[in-house]
Amino acid sequence: MTKKIAVLAGDGIGQEIMDQAIKVLKAMNLDLTFEEGLVGGVAYAATGHPLPEKTLKLAKESDAVLFGAVGDFKYDHLERSLRPEQAILGLRKALGLFVNLRPAICYPELTNASTLKPEVVSGLDLLIVRELTGDVYFGKPRGRRQCPDGPFEGALEGFDTMRYSVPEIERIAHVAFKAAMGRSKHLTSVDKANVLETSQVWRDVMTRISKEYPEVEFDQMYVDNAAMQLVRAPKKLDVLVTGNLFGDILSDEAAMLTGSIGMLASAALNDRKQGLYEPSHGSAPDIAGKNIANPIAQILSAAMMLRYSLDMPEKALQIENAVKKVLAQGYRTVDIWSEGCKKVSCSEMGDAVKAAL
Numbered sequence: 001m002t003k004k005i006a007v008l009a010g011d012g013i014g015q016e017i018m019d020q021a022i023k024v025l026k027a028m029n030l031d032l033t034f035e036e037g038l039v040g041g042v043a044y045a046a047t048g049h050p051l052p053e054k055t056l057k058l059a060k061e062s063d064a065v066l067f068g069a070v071g072d073f074k075y076d077h078l079e080r081s082l083r084p085e086q087a088i089l090g091l092r093k094a095l096g097l098f099v100n101l102r103p104a105i106c107y108p109e110l111t112n113a114s115t116l117k118p119e120v121v122s123g124l125d126l127l128i129v130r131e132l133t134g135d136v137y138f139g140k141p142r143g144r145r146q147c148p149d150g151p152f153e154g155a156l157e158g159f160d161t162m163r164y165s166v167p168e169i170e171r172i173a174h175v176a177f178k179a180a181m182g183r184s185k186h187l188t189s190v191d192k193a194n195v196l197e198t199s200q201v202w203r204d205v206m207t208r209i210s211k212e213y214p215e216v217e218f219d220q221m222y223v224d225n226a227a228m229q230l231v232r233a234p235k236k237l238d239v240l241v242t243g244n245l246f247g248d249i250l251s252d253e254a255a256m257l258t259g260s261i262g263m264l265a266s267a268a269l270n271d272r273k274q275g276l277y278e279p280s281h282g283s284a285p286d287i288a289g290k291n292i293a294n295p296i297a298q299i300l301s302a303a304m305m306l307r308y309s310l311d312m313p314e315k316a317l318q319i320e321n322a323v324k325k326v327l328a329q330g331y332r333t334v335d336i337w338s339e340g341c342k343k344v345s346c347s348e349m350g351d352a353v354k355a356a357l
């Protein structure tokens with residue numbers, strides 16, 4: 001049966017990197033249809049909202065969403081509900097995309113691109129499982145009010161609510177333990193249970209669920225320690241599971257271990273295998289339109305889409321192998337370029353991956 005893909009390129013470099021991913025997918029002659037939708041700042045400019053009804057409808061009706069990036073300095077002055085970032089948060093919530101898979105892989109050819117010592121990162125292959133629809137990101141109440149007590153009573157304060165319910169933790173726990181079962185059977189849960197009640201509930205649930213996976217070596221770390229271990233000895237970690245806020249921060253940190261955020265894909269999934277696939281990096285408005293962005297994260301996001309939402313694991317592998325091949329052939333966009341390699345543009349990189357299929 002033909003599968004429908006919603007193509008939401010968004011802002012900044014979104015369109016140019018998306019073009020490369022679509023080029024690669026089309027070259028594979030898969031039974032897919034593509035429908036484009038407006039999202040982010042470009043959607044705001046055209047319709048007055050970063051996530052127009054029409055786009056939301058398209059996303060809901062599709063088997064998967066291939067997402068580029070959103071955000072641009074020129075929209076930073078808008079009230080929060082109209083900012084481009086709200087489009088991605090709105091899609092996550094509306095589609096119930098509670099699982100965020102963020103692999104951090106250090107490709108051998110790019111070991112020197114990391115700011116860390118090669119021996120610390122070479123061969124790194126880490127998976128962060130981030131809960132994506134709960135936590136302080138969506139907790140209510142939130143807003144601004146007069147400080148109710150203490151030395152600053154009466155002053156304006158901003159506040160948000162960190163929260164997780166037991167069933168929300170249980171479902172992400174099962175996803176993470178299953179992911180660990182499919183890899184090296186080692187899972188680390190990250191929280192801040194020494195301070196936060198939300199984290200204590202998280203830890204209690206994780207501990208209980210761990211009993212159902214006796215084969216998995218399970219440990220728990222406070223987030224400050226996890227941040228440190230990630231740069232000290234990242235290869236001692238394999239799968240990390242954590243809440244929305246800590247996952248946001250740690251996944252950027254993990255990305256830098258690989259030296260190249262332009263290489264990292266991510267998947268956001270719901271319980272129906274519907275997913276949104278996007279590069280881990282942002283919209284990079286400073287280099288937009290110059291045809292120099294690295295399209296590999298977007299291309300690898302398309303591969304993840306084939307694997308997790310469209311049941312085409314061998315096709316996913318075909319793309320991933322093509323990417324490895326172009327790296328081995330020495331093709332590099334400027335962000336990952338080093339002496340002796342072939343410097344290519346965004347579209348040339350797309351062509352190279354297509355040719356390597």
Ligand code: IPM
Binds near residue numbers: 085088089248
């Ligand atoms: C991410 C981003 C988003 C987040 C922003 C754009 C809302 O940083 O996907 O990591 O905070 O989740």
Ligand code: MG
Binds near residue numbers: 248249252
């Ligand atoms: Mg982030």
